[in-house]
Amino acid sequence: MxxxxxxxxxxxxxxxxxxxxxxxxxxxxxxxxxxxxxxxxxxxxxxxxxxxxxxxxxxxxxxxxxxxxxxxxxxxxxxxxxxxxxxxxxxxxxxxxxxxxxxxxxxxxxxxxxxxxxxxxxxxxxxxxxxxxxxxxxxxxxxxxxxxxxxxxxxxxxxxxxxxxxxxxxxxxxxxxxxxxxxxxxxxxxxxxxxxxxxxxxxxREPDYAVDDERFFLDFVKAIFTQRRKTIRNGIRNTAHISGLDDPAAVVEAADEDLLRRRAGNVAPAQFAALAETAAEHGLTDGGDLNPDGD
Structure with missing residues (x-):
């Protein structure tokens, strides 16, 4: 019509x-x-x-x-x-x-x-x-x-x-x-x-990357950008209270060194996704299930 x-x-x-x-x-x-x-x-x-x-x-x-x-x-x-x-x-x-x-x-x-x-x-x-x-x-x-x-x-x-x-x-x-x-x-x-x-x-549209836990991915991005003037390495270490990481040191140990030297403003969404997957795998003691009750 x-x-x-x-x-x-x-x-x-x-x-x-x-x-x-x-x-x-x-x-x-x-x-x-x-x-x-x-x-x-x-x-x-x-x-x-x-x-x-x-x-x-x-x-x-x-x-x-x-x-x-x-x-x-x-x-x-x-x-x-x-x-x-x-x-x-x-x-x-x-x-x-x-x-x-x-x-x-x-x-x-x-x-x-x-x-x-x-x-x-x-x-x-x-x-x-x-x-x-x-x-x-x-x-x-x-x-x-x-x-x-x-x-x-x-x-x-x-x-x-x-x-x-x-x-x-x-x-x-x-x-x-x-x-x-x-x-x-x-x-x-x-x-x-x-x-x-x-x-x-x-x-x-679907993103050109995959994340297992969307909420953790978005919380992780939020956490890192609170330290946008610091390197990703320091951002991971300083924001576990926001991202929910149990062992940020283990994430730093496992993450790509080139990425750790960057600042948040120079990390593309797909790279954030890969970093969040590394963080979930190595930095969460419960296997990445931050929110089992959906709250």
Whole structure:
């Protein structure tokens, strides 16, 4: 179905939507709404070409600016909105889509509610919770187009050796190919945030390495990056309380010497994976089962 088949959606004016909502965005509640038509019109098109748009999830619908565009391209849209005023507005503004079974509005916090069985997610995320929301979505293996603070987006997409490369880069790229597809100025929002923003496309794929214990791998990466200015050797020795290692000295003894001399910012994700496997094999007295109860 094309936009011309859905004349009731896809062209609503952002400022008019905000007026009809009866409440402006509140920066204290992390509410910054897109009002630049040119930007919002492009966002759904950033999904991968092969993405399934039969059920698109939006987190933080606000007055419905992006919701309107998503309804023009997706068969079904589910919006999670924690503000009761905006949740009620979305149900009223898009009553026809709700009645037709094409729009579901869930009132609640995206970190707490049960997520639906969606096929892709397109969202202007609340910045204060963007990291937690992103890492709730990433393990689900769905295409994502998400708005972040530009600094966060750049760190997510950074490669080994870049100044911005860090724990966030390794963790995000464990799940997906990460691309910054558009920088968005603060003037595109109302009220304007103090920072610049960026749209990120995350295309799910299996990593080109294997890890036996994903949680340990991610905890190990987190631990090493707390000592990013030290060598990997010293990072392993100094962070057992974070990584959970029982015998960091044994890991240092078993690890590749060239890798031990490097600093975290110059270690690629696949190398971190190999190092984490060595750490689990030699540094855990329980054979790598850090969390037998799943807690």
């Amino acid at each position: 094309t936009l011309s088949d859905r004349p009731d959606v896809g062209t609503r004016d952002p400022d008019a939507l905000i007026r009809r909502a009866g409440e402006r965005g509140n920066p204290d509640f992390d509410q910054h709404f897109l009002v630049d038509d040119r930007v919002v019109d492009r966002i759904p098109g950033f999904l991968p070409e092969e993405a399934d748009t039969s059920h698109v999830l939006e987190i933080g619908g606000g007055p419905g600016v992006l919701t309107d565009r998503l309804l023009a391209t997706a068969d079904h849209v589910t919006v999670i909105e924690r503000d009761p005023t905006f949740a009620a507005h979305l149900r009223a503004e898009f009553a026809d889509a709700v009645e037709a079974g094409r729009l579901t509005v869930i009132e609640g916090d995206a970190l707490d509610v049960d997520l639906p069985e969606f096929t892709a997610c397109v969202s202007n995320l609340p910045y204060s919770a963007s990291s937690e929301i992103a890492f709730r979505l990433l393990p689900l293996g769905k295409p994502l187009v998400l708005m972040f603070q530009k600094e966060f987006a750049d760190r997510m997409a950074a490669e080994s050796g870049d100044d911005d490369y860090g724990r966030l880069s390794v963790s995000a790229q464990h799940y997906a190919d990460v691309e910054v597809v558009e920088d968005v100025p603060n003037t595109a929002f109302d009220p304007q945030p103090a920072v610049q923003s960026a749209i990120v496309r995350l295309t799910p």
